[in-house]
Amino acid sequence: MTKTTILTVVGARPQFIKAAAVSRAIRASSDFSEIMVHTGQHFDEMMSDVFFRELEIGKPEVNLAIHGGTHGAMTGQMLAGIEQCLLERKPDWVLVYGDTNSTLAGALAAAKLHIPVVHVEAGLRSFNRRMPEEVNRVLTDHVSALLLSPTMTGVRNLEAEGITRGVHHVGDVMYDAMLHAQKRSREMSTILATLGLSDGGFALATVHRAENTDDPARLQAVMNAIVETAGGLPVVLPVHPRTRQAIARSGTQLGSIRTIDPVGYIDMVRLLDGAKVVLTDSGGLQKEAYFARRPCVTLRDETEWTETLEHGWNRLWTTPDWKPRSDITDYGTGQAAEVVLDAIRAHQG
Known part of the structure; x- marks a missing residue:
């Protein structure tokens, strides 16, 4: 039997985590094979290599080793590199995750070559077009053949934009x-x-989005809010490279926040469990905070994960x-990767 070939495009930490679940399901299947292309968007040891291990x-x-530069320059280089891969490998499907520049580049390259696109995490909306991630996810959805949403809210968002064909609620592969x-x-x-920490005895923080790091006043306000909300608990902050540069550049005062280098996924899950x-x-x-059943405070003015707000695990x-x-049933039972493959099979059939 000829296997269906899926070319998967990844580039950033969250995509490595999602791909782990789906790639495991592909390897266990008898009817799919996978070609993985890493754009290089996250490229250093602790932001990339450790996750694959x-x-x-x-x-x-394939590793395109594309990182740095403006959004336009990065996306353009990725588009050209992915297009070359598609012309050489001729996959049956291109699978993209989430909302990064890698996601948009993969979707555009495939759509222009008439290769059907599977978008895992389709339909999410923050309704803030100033976020580059929002632009990426909206454009990706509008060129995708299969739109696989982790939530029913995502399905409704797509319907409101006139997209109903190829839309499926599959649950969240990140939960898998x-x-x-x-x-x-x-x-x-x-x-x-x-780190000398004990379970339940610390707060865990991360900050990386441009809206929080590019404006020194906003970055200081975020750090102040972290300290205040932690209420005297020690705060551990694995520092994203962008954030480290912004802190150094702006002279942001961290107070009692303890910064550490980025950690791998296994250590991050343990920090989540203990926070x-x-x-x-x-x-x-x-979402991972919810999966670990830990209360979360989102350091943004809106979130695309509205279920976490409505069910009281996030604010x-x-x-x-x-x-x-209350529990969030939309995210599924940890079998979303299998549902993703079933959706592709059904679409082919």
């Missing part, structure tokens, strides 16, 4: 990855002992308190 993802067949990693993290990770509260501007970490930093908590 820890999540047991095969080494990418988190469940797989949780047990390993408790067995393997020594991060709490290394009393999570403070972040990362979309992925908002915006401008909101005084959480709503009453």
Whole structure:
């Protein structure tokens, strides 16, 4: 039997995590094969290589090594590089995740060559077009053949934009990855002992989005809010390279916040498990906090993960308190990767 070839485009940490779940399902299948292309958007050891090792993802067949520069320059280089890969490899499908420049470049390159695009995490909307991620996700959705949404809210967002064909609610593949990693993290990770932390005795924070790092006044306000919200708890902040540069450039005062270098996924899951509260501007970490059943404060003025707000596990930093908590059923049971493959099979059939 001839296998269906999926060319997967990844480039950033959240995509490596999502790809781990789907790539594992592809390897276990009898009717799919995968070619993985890494754009190089996240490129250093602790932002890229460690995830491939820890999540047991095969080494990418292609690494375009494209990083740095403006959004336009980066996306343009990725578009050209991915197009060349598609012309050489001739896959049946191109699969993209989320909302990065790598996502948009992969989707555009495929659409222009009439190769059907699968967008995993379709339909998410913050309704803030000043965010580059919002532009990326909207444009990707409008050129995709299969739009696989983790939530029913995503399905409704697409319907409001006139997109109904090829739309499926599949659950969240990041939940699959988190469940797989949780047990390993408790067995393997020594991060709490290394940092002298105890379960429930600290807050975990991350800051990386341009809206928070590019304006020195906003960055200082975010750091002040982290310290205040932590309420005297020690705060651990794995520092994204962009954020480290912004802190140094602006002279931002961190107060009691303890910065550490970026950590791998296994250590990050262990930090999540051990934290009393999570403070972040990362979309992925908002969900991961819920998967670990830890309350989260989102350091943004809106979020695309509205279910986490409605079910009381997340609140915006401008909101005084959480709503009453309840489980979020939309994210599925940890089998979303299989549903992704089933959706592709059904579309082919």
